[in-house]
Amino acid sequence: xxxxxxxxxxxxxxxxxxxxxxxxxxxxxxxxxxxxxxxxxxxxxxxxxxxxxxxxxxxxxxxxxxxxxxxxxxxxxxxxxxxxxxxxxxxxxxxxxxxxxxxxxxxxxxxxxxxxxxxxxxxxxxxxxxxxxxxxxxxxxxxxxxxxxxxxxxxxxxxxxxxxxxxxxxxxxxxxxxxxxxxxxxxxxxxxxxxxxxxxxxxxxxxxxxxxxxxxxxxxxxxxxxxxxxxxxxxxxxxxxxxxxxxxxxxxxxxxxxxxxxxxxxxxxxxxxxxxxxxxxxxxxxxxxxxxxxxxxxxxxxxxxxxxxxxxxxxxxxxxxxxxxxxxxxxxxxxxxxxxxxxxxxxxxxxxxxxxxxxxxxxxxxxxxxxxxxxxxxxxxxxxxxxxxxxxxxxxxxxxxxxxxxxxxxxxxxxxxx
Ligand code: FES
Ligand SMILES: [Fe+2]
Numbered sequence: 130x131x132x133x134x135x136x137x138x139x140x141x142x143x144x145x146x147x148x149x150x151x152x153x154x155x156x157x158x159x160x161x162x163x164x165x166x167x168x169x170x171x172x173x174x175x176x177x178x179x180x181x182x183x184x185x186x187x188x189x190x191x192x193x194x195x196x197x198x199x200x201x202x203x204x205x206x207x208x209x210x211x212x213x214x215x216x217x218x219x220x221x222x223x224x225x226x227x228x229x230x231x232x233x234x235x236x237x238x239x240x241x242x243x244x245x246x247x248x249x250x251x252x253x254x255x256x257x258x259x260x261x262x263x264x265x266x267x268x269x270x271x272x273x274x275x276x277x278x279x280x281x282x283x284x285x286x287x288x289x290x291x292x293x294x295x296x297x298x299x300x301x302x303x304x305x306x307x308x309x310x311x312x313x314x315x316x317x318x319x320x321x322x323x324x325x326x327x328x329x330x331x332x333x334x335x336x337x338x339x340x341x342x343x344x345x346x347x348x349x350x351x352x353x354x355x356x357x358x359x360x361x362x363x364x365x366x367x368x369x370x371x372x373x374x375x376x377x378x379x380x381x382x383x384x385x386x387x388x389x390x391x392x393x394x395x396x397x398x399x400x401x402x403x404x405x406x407x408x409x410x411x412x413x414x415x416x417x418x419x420x421x422x423x424x425x426x427x428x429x430x431x432x433x434x435x436x437x438x439x440x441x442x443x444x445x446x447x448x449x450x451x452x453x454x455x456x457x458x459x460x461x462x463x464x465x466x467x468x469x470x471x472x473x474x475x476x477x478x479x480x481x482x483x484x485x486x487x488x489x490x491x492x493x494x495x496x497x498x499x500x501x502x503x504x505x506x507x508x509x510x511x512x513x514x515x516x517x518x519x520x521x522x523x524x525x526x527x528x529x530x531x532x533x534x535x536x537x538x539x540x541x542x543x544x545x546x547x
Pocket of ligand 1: 263264265266267268282283284285286287
């Protein structure tokens with residue numbers, strides 16, 4: 130107990146001066162031979178302090194004795210930029226659904242941290258991804274989503290093919306030392322797994338052709354990929370719709386809430402709790418994935434049976450993607466970091482094709498799901514306020530139920546310190 134108290138006292142003094150917005154990462158597009166396109170503009174003092182904060186969690190302490198990461202991990206702006214560099218600009222990141230790029234010419238845009246990107250299916254059916262920045266004067270090139278035969282910059286009209294080639298640059302006569310082949314869109318490594326589209330901002334040594342789908346599955350899901358496939362996480366479901374929520378909390382608060390092994394369910398989601406057998410809740414840890422599962426009350430209660438089915442699995446794919454498979458439904462939650470104190474969660478809903486025409490069932494299910502999200506948003510925003518209080522520095526884990534949360538924090542620590 131004394132040791133824990135000592136850690137608490139030690140942790141706080143580093144934080145108060147770090148709450149400033151001055152650090153902004155930026156994209157640097159030097160020449161095509163550059164090996165690392167993303168550079169952080171953290172000042173060296175911010176960088177030193179945020180690196181020190183990363184060490185204020187000790188993954189070697191067993192969960193029974195461990196304290197959680199300090200509140201500064203959830204509130205500090207320079208730490209947030211360290212996370213973008215170390216957590217999000219490395220490794221495979223889920224960014225969308227293959228439903229958004231079903232046909233040649235389909236595209237969608239997005240932003241992860243400070244990186245604007247566009248994903249499309251080109252004329253030959255290949256999935257392509259690029260930094261969504263015009264090579265002329267850096268205008269954002271494409272917006273939203275839809276269908277296009279080429280990308281025309283809204284600023285001066287430079288035009289790019291869906292394979293990224295610069296096709297047309299207006300009024301450049303007289304420009305010297307300009308090779309059109311050097312001014313195509315900057316590609317991003319892209320892959321798909323099941324119905325999910327993944328990007329990797331740090332695969333500088335691989336060409337797109339060298340991205341191997343087997344390796345992607347291994348890197349992204351590790352040994353959990355087979356378990357997910359055999360539990361119905363696949364492309365056979367029909368896409369239903371998307372819902373988005375902007376939440377006034379750090380992205381990890383939402384993840385932590387998801388990873389508490391159902392701890393909060395009986396208190397915060399009474400309706401949901403009535404459809405689940407919470408005694409059956411279990412957690413399995415994989416390399417970068419944790420899977421929580423819970424039996425439904427199918428056969429015991431008439432409530433919620435259709436939506437929740439006999440068994441629910443809740444898979445968390447580090448760092449910010451959740452796949453929920455229950456009854457005939459699958460929904461995914463993508464938690465996008467928007468700043469130290471803000472995130473957006475994108476829900477995509479998929480359903481067994483035989484129920485696609487059952488509008489009443491779909492509407493009722495989405496309504497029930499929305500109720501749970503609203504309940505979670507209230508919790509998460511409350512936690513963020515608490516994390517900002519000078520009264521709180523670190524917390525504790527309930528060892529029997531919060532293993533997935535502890536696993537998440539250990540993975541974060543590893544990423545942030547290597
Ligand atoms: S910035 Fe795109 S054409 Fe000028
Ligand atoms: Fe919840």
